[in-house]
Amino acid sequence: MQSFSFSKAQTVDEATGLGGRYIGGGTTLVDLMKLDVETPKTLVDVTGLPLAAVEKLPDGGLRIGALVRNSDLAFDPTVKAEYAVLSEALLSGASAQLRNMATTGGNLLQRTRCPYFRDTSYTNCNKRNPGSGCAAMDGHNRMMAILGTSEDCIATHPSDMAVAMTALEATVHVQGAKGKREIAIGEFYKLPGTTPNVENALEPGELITHVTLPTPRRGSKQVYLKLRDRASYEFALASAAVVAETSGGHVRYVRVALGGVGTRPWRAHEAEAALVGKPATAEHFRAAAEAALKGAKPQTENGFKVELAKRCMTRALTMATA
Amino acid sequence: MTEETVLREDQQEIELEPVGAVKAEGQSVRVTRRTFLSGLGATGLMVTAPLAASASATTANGAAAATAGKTHVVLKVNGEEHDLGMLDSRATLLDTLRERLYLTGTKKGCDHGQCGACTVHVDGRRVNSCLTLAAMAAGKDVTTIEGLGIPTRMHPMQAAFVEHDAYQCGYCTSGQIMSAVALMKEPIGESDGEIKEAMAGNICRCGAYPNILAAVKQVRGQMKNS
Numbered sequence: 204m205q206s207f208s209f210s211k212a213q214t215v216d217e218a219t220g221l222g223g224r225y226i227g228g229g230t231t232l233v234d235l236m237k238l239d240v241e242t243p244k245t246l247v248d249v250t251g252l253p254l255a256a257v258e259k260l261p262d263g264g265l266r267i268g269a270l271v272r273n274s275d276l277a278f279d280p281t282v283k284a285e286y287a288v289l290s291e292a293l294l295s296g297a298s299a300q301l302r303n304m305a306t307t308g309g310n311l312l313q314r315t316r317c318p319y320f321r322d323t324s325y326t327n328c329n330k331r332n333p334g335s336g337c338a339a340m341d342g343h344n345r346m347m348a349i350l351g352t353s354e355d356c357i358a359t360h361p362s363d364m365a366v367a368m369t370a371l372e373a374t375v376h377v378q379g380a381k382g383k384r385e386i387a388i389g390e391f392y393k394l395p396g397t398t399p400n401v402e403n404a405l406e407p408g409e410l411i412t413h414v415t416l417p418t419p420r421r422g423s424k425q426v427y428l429k430l431r432d433r434a435s436y437e438f439a440l441a442s443a444a445v446v447a448e449t450s451g452g453h454v455r456y457v458r459v460a461l462g463g464v465g466t467r468p469w470r471a472h473e474a475e476a477a478l479v480g481k482p483a484t485a486e487h488f489r490a491a492a493e494a495a496l497k498g499a500k501p502q503t504e505n506g507f508k509v510e511l512a513k514r515c516m517t518r519a520l521t522m523a524t525a
Numbered sequence: 526m527t528e529e530t531v532l533r534e535d536q537q538e539i540e541l542e543p544v545g546a547v548k549a550e551g552q553s554v555r556v557t558r559r560t561f562l563s564g565l566g567a568t569g570l571m572v573t574a575p576l577a578a579s580a581s582a583t584t585a586n587g588a589a590a591a592t593a594g595k596t597h598v599v600l601k602v603n604g605e606e607h608d609l610g611m612l613d614s615r616a617t618l619l620d621t622l623r624e625r626l627y628l629t630g631t632k633k634g635c636d637h638g639q640c641g642a643c644t645v646h647v648d649g650r651r652v653n654s655c656l657t658l659a660a661m662a663a664g665k666d667v668t669t670i671e672g673l674g675i676p677t678r679m680h681p682m683q684a685a686f687v688e689h690d691a692y693q694c695g696y697c698t699s700g701q702i703m704s705a706v707a708l709m710k711e712p713i714g715e716s717d718g719e720i721k722e723a724m725a726g727n728i729c730r731c732g733a734y735p736n737i738l739a740a741v742k743q744v745r746g747q748m749k750n751s
Contacts, residue, residue: 204615206593206594206613206614206615207594207614207615208593208594208614209596209614209658209660211660226658226661228656229656229657229658229661230638230653230656233617233656233657233658234637234638234656236615237636237637246614246658248658248660248661250661274650274711278711278712297726298641298725298726298727299651299704299707299708299711299723299724299725299726300638300641300644300651300652300653300704300726301638301653301656301726303650303651303652304652304653304656304657435721435722435725436725436726
């Protein structure tokens with residue numbers, strides 16, 4: 204680990220004024236600092252900031268402070284009752300210890316588990332060293348993404364929480380030198396394109412202060428289904444977050460996001476468009492899944508993810524409309 | 526650290542010498558595997574283990590760099606405050622507990638938050654001490670396995686692990702016990718599956734899982750009936 208100077212901020216203004224890398228739970232950052240993948244010169248501990256509350260908003264939505272720990276968010280009574288997909292997604296990620304540490308803001312910013320990104324002995328990683336190439340392309344790519352990839356990067360986005368928040372159409376609130384702004388989660392994550400080192404819409408120095416969720420869709424059912432190599436404590440091969448409302452056997456409202464298959468939390472707009480107004484049947488769910496994965500680009504070892512993601516989405520839709 | 530030790534310009538050795546407090550007055554200092562190896566370290570092991578540096582080379586990189594990379598840390602561990610002085614900001618809670626405070630019950634397994642051997646409680650919640658910077662644990666209540674119980678007065682969970690033979694090599698055990706004790710206060714369901722899921726962050730290479738589960742269930746039962 205490289206040396207850094209450490210300071211602790213007490214207010215958001217103080218944190219953004221200090222100019223350094225923010226550290227919350229440290230579950231991604233300290234891990235990657237040990238690997239010399241992350242080499243911040245200055246760390247600003249933001250865990251003392253007053254951003255650890257989950258609050259109901261007057262409009263019926265929910266405000267989640269950036270420092271709310273993953274475990275606290277998962278077990279929050281309102282989240283469990285009204286945003287079950289988020290609670291389920293959080294509890295399907297990492298371990299109890301890590302969930303006690305990891306924060307909402309930090310989880311949104313967690314980095315890929317691509318082994319070539321994590322291993323600095325591979326100099327060719329466009330995410331770490333822009334323009335150096337991609338070791339994963341010719342390497343073991345079983346865990347890599349099949350959606351949203353580019354010639355320069357095929358790294359999978361690892362978060363479960365962000366997939367649920369994508370289906371819930373969350374808004375990310377940030378603050379920086381230029382003031383406050385809000386970013387729809389669909390705009391927050393960037394596709395790798397030719398700049399896989401740019402992962403999100405944050406400007407240098409901007410700090411995530413909180414996330415808001417809109418009022419839960421009345422009468423909707425929510426499901427997070429995660430498929431992985433073992434039953435627990437593992438990243439997704441494919442996951443699906445579904446918020447669906449049916450009446451008279453027809454789909455009236457549906458939001459679908461996929462995890463484990465995309466270079467960012469993957470909103471399946473095509474699937475949603477294919478489903479609204481249609482009968483809530485296995486046949487239509489399968490057709491929607493086909494539409495969502497139409498643009499999938501598998502590598503040599505992860506072709507199975509295409510079918511796995513389709514079945515995952517179909518199953519999650521079935522569960523959410525049962 | 527010897528003068529031959531080569532560090533990159535932006536690196537510095539982490540001082541992890543034990544603090545005086547652990548060797549209380551009147552307490553005999555015995556040679557243990559740990560102290561013996563620490564002694565060896567100054568000459569032999571340093572080459573391969575630069576992070577276990579001794580205190581003799583604090584000025585090797587110049588005072589300015591040393592100050593920039595250091596933080597004053599006071600840790601409260603098992604109810605006792607320890608002023609660690611200016612600590613290398615890189616020091617994790619795990620390394621600080623083991624190498625500075627000699628609380629070696631907390632184990633280093635993977636050092637990347639994947640195995641759970643380093644599990645301790647911070648303000649009553651279980652965390653991976655390997656991914657916790659010591660500077661970020663300052664001002665909080667840290668509890669390690671040593672603070673839970675001693676051989677003559679064991680915590681009920683420690684006693685249950687003994688009773689159910691919930692280990693083989695024992696390396697993961699302190700982490701398992703710290704996790705199991707924290708689990709008692711978490712909203713975890715009653716079923717075996719839910720307990721196993723809640724314990725999934727603690728890997729046991731020997732595969733003592735059924736016995737660990739039995740120990741956890743027994744203590745949960747005791748707590749419910751008491």
